[in-house]
Amino acid sequence: MKILLVCSKVFYNKLNYFKKELEKLGHEVFMPNCHDAPETEAKFRGTSAHAAWKAGMIKHSEEVIKNMDAVLVLNYDKNGQKNYIGGATFLEIYDAFRLGKKIFFINDLPEGMLKDELIAFNPIVINGDLKLIK
Numbered sequence: 650m651k652i653l654l655v656c657s658k659v660f661y662n663k664l665n666y667f668k669k670e671l672e673k674l675g676h677e678v679f680m681p682n683c684h685d686a687p688e689t690e691a692k693f694r695g696t697s698a699h700a701a702w703k704a705g706m707i708k709h710s711e712e713v714i715k716n717m718d719a720v721l722v723l724n725y726d727k728n729g730q731k732n733y734i735g736g737a738t739f740l741e742i743y744d745a746f747r748l749g750k751k752i753f754f755i756n757d758l759p760e761g762m763l764k765d766e767l768i769a770f771n772p773i774v775i776n777g778d779l780k781l782i783k
Contacts, residue, residue, distance in 0.1 A: 650751075650782065653679045653713060655741040656723035657733060658690075663723055667755075670779055671721075679713065681741075682706045707737065711744045719751035721782065722772070724759060732759040739763060746770040753782055 652671060654664055661684055668678040683689045683706070690706075693699040714720065722742060727733035732754075734742070743766075745752050752772040758764055775781040 650718040651677045651679065651716065652753075652782070653681070653717045653720045653741075653745075654723060655681055655710075655720050655738050656725075657727060657735045657738060658683075659727055660723045660725055663725070667721065667723065667779075671782070674779060674782070676782065679717065682710060703737075707740055710737075710741050711748075714741065714744045714748055714750060717745070717750055719753060719782065720745040721753045722755065724754055724756050730759065732756045734759055734763075734767075739767075742767070742770060742772070 654667055656663070661681075664680055664684055668680065671678045690699075690702070693702045720741060722734060722738065724732040724734050724738075742752055746769075752770055754772050754774045755777060757774055757776070758767045758772070773781065
């Protein structure tokens with residue numbers, strides 16, 4: 650399968666591990682926007698160019714997802730929020746749903762106002778077991 654890893658920037662330190670492990674299982678793995686330069690957004694924050702940059706990244710993610718079989722959401726605890734997903738990650742999950750791609754969560758779905766929508770996307774929670782990605 651062709652799999653895009655999606656997550657909050659604070660989890661980028663986990664990307665290489667998942668890429669390596671998924672490739673061992675025979676998958677082709679793609680990294681999220683700016684994974685190799687997570688500080689990129691900070692250069693735009695607070696400027697008039699930030700919204701345009703962010704919009705471009707969201708559109709780029711949709712184009713990438715079109716060519717995937719699935720997304721794997723790396724949702725870990727962040728700042729006291731269990732199994733956190735942020736706004737951009739939610740949009741990537743939504744794009745995967747709209748485009749008919751499989752959606753895998755590494756951990757349980759987070760509680761909160763978007764849980765009903767996440768459930769509606771019919772994700773597969775793998776609880777860390779990468780062999781469940783098929």
